[in-house]
Amino acid sequence: MIGFLHGHVMSHTGGECLLRVGDVGYRVWIPEGLSHAHPKGAELDIYVHHHFREAEQELYGFATLDELDLFEKLISVSGIGPKIGLAALSTSSLDRLRNAIATGEPAYLTSISGIGAKTAQRMILELKGKVFSSSPSGMVVSGDDEVVQALIGLGYSTQEARTIVAKIPESAQTMEARLKEALKLMAR
Numbered sequence: 001m002i003g004f005l006h007g008h009v010m011s012h013t014g015g016e017c018l019l020r021v022g023d024v025g026y027r028v029w030i031p032e033g034l035s036h037a038h039p040k041g042a043e044l045d046i047y048v049h050h051h052f053r054e055a056e057q058e059l060y061g062f063a064t065l066d067e068l069d070l071f072e073k074l075i076s077v078s079g080i081g082p083k084i085g086l087a088a089l090s091t092s093s094l095d096r097l098r099n100a101i102a103t104g105e106p107a108y109l110t111s112i113s114g115i116g117a118k119t120a121q122r123m124i125l126e127l128k129g130k131v132f133s134s135s136p137s138g139m140v141v142s143g144d145d146e147v148v149q150a151l152i153g154l155g156y157s158t159q160e161a162r163t164i165v166a167k168i169p170e171s172a173q174t175m176e177a178r179l180k181e182a183l184k185l186m187a188r
Contacts, residue, residue, distance in 0.1 A: 001050045002026075002059060009042050015086065017061070019044060028061040028116075029082070032090040051082050060086060070094055070131065077119070077126050084114035095144045098131040099166035144168075147178045156186065 005028065007021035012035050019026045019060055028046065038044045048066040050131030060082055062068045067089060074085040088097060100108040101124055109120035144165050151161035164185045165178070172178045 002048045003050075004047055005047070005059075005061065006045045007043070009038050009040055009044050011040060013020060015090070017044070019046070019061075020085055026059060028059040030033070030061045030062075031067070034061070034063050040061070049075075049082070058082065062089070066094060071098065073127055073130055077123050079119040079122060080115070087114055088112045089097075101127050101131045102162045103166040104128070105166075130131070144178065146175050147182055150179050151182060151186070160186075 005019055005021050005024065005026060007019040007026070010018040010020050010025060012018075015029055015032065015035065016030050017030050017038075019028050028048065030046065034046070035045075037050060038165055044061075049060040049062075049068060049072060051058045051060060052142050060071065062071060069115050071082075071085050072090055074080050074088055075082055080088075092100075096108075099105075104124045106117060106120035106124060109115050109123055112118055115123070147168070148158070148161040151164065153159055156164075160183075164182050168178050168181045172181045
């Protein structure tokens, strides 16, 4: 099974990238942001999900293990296939998507192409406690997860911390700024 590829982009076609690795070209589906960031000829490192169906195999590539992990969690939900999982990662930031699941925002999830009301509810139900996990190496994989852990360390419950983190303005970019905003929100 393929888990990682390093090569040069040969072409892009509708979300699919042809990646040359040595003398072999791999067709890999990648999120739009990754596609735009790596034009033809650029070097690309991607973590790969090797998807098997009855009559075909497809590769889905991501810039980070964090993206790959969330993608695999998304496609574990009944009704979400790899194309919808890829669409979710193409149209939303990881933190925003995680927050929508963790805080139970079906309206945000249904704004993603291919996700209806029932599927959004199923995502929330099945993934709510799983989207803020650590990477296999034990390192924190999300900037907002660091904020959540800091709030838990200060005595807040996990649910309180996640709810507040979802309300932090996008203008707060650093972990320190996001923690400061979270504490201001908790004080209200």
